[in-house]
Amino acid sequence: QVQLVQSGAEVKKPGASVKVSCKASGYTFTSYDINWVRQATGHGLEWIGWMNANSGNSGSAQKFQGRVTMTRDTSISTAYMELSSLRSEDTALYYCARKFRGTVGLDVWGQGTTVTVSS
Amino acid sequence: QSVLTQPPSASGTPGQRVTISCSGSNSNIGGHTANWYQHLPGTAPKLLIYNNDQRPSGVPDRFSGSKSGTSASLAISGLQSEDEADYYCSAWDDSLSGQVFGGGTKLTVL
Secondary structure (H helix, E strand, O other), X not given: OOEEEEOOOEEEOOOXXXXXXXXXXXXXXXXXXXXXXXXXXXXXXXXXXXXXXXXXXXXXXXHHXXXXXXEEEHHHOEEEEEEOOOOHHHOEEEEEEEEOOOOOOEEEEOOOEEEEEXX | OOOEEOOOEEEEOOOOOEEEEEEOOOOOOOOOOEEEXXXXXXXXXXXXXXXXXXXXXXXXXXXXXXXXXXXXXXXXXXXXXXXXXXEEEEEEEOOOOEEEEEOOEEEEEO
16 A cells, blocks of 8 residues: 655754655655655644655755755655754654645655654 | 634534634635645544545545635534544645645534
């Protein structure tokens, strides 16, 4: 079945970087964009950015520009999101999600990766 | 402060029809389509409505979406206890060159 499986929980110190992976299966990885969304405890969903899994082109929300890097390895159908200069406010549950064709709707989601930033 | 404005809470009794609103602007909903998600605690969000009023396969027709001008709405008819969840709207925003979400609406089934 179509699914996205993310890497496990991470604990990082302020100022460090974190790299979350998202492995796709059950569909042609390069045919769909991958988006990243996060949710801090007690807060709503926040869009981080997108990446074209075929070309590698990407874009991010203004607040993350300069801090987020989205890449992929097509040989293993895996997308990555790296966030640098971490601060406590980056503590959240991070999701990858597939963009449904012809819309910005996200139809398949990973299970989420908890990132905790703490000294 | 979210770019898309949703009421923080909504409620209804089983069998009732509930509507959740999502207010935006010309740079997002006014010029693009709206999507809706259902988010249950401990699970990943689920796409309920895309392109304003389209349902992905498997989503019951109790869920419907509409758009008028710079606002969108999600309607849930025949409310069931398992519909108790957080609901989010989203759309592309030209001013921000990115996707934006509403702040979410917590639906309680009384």
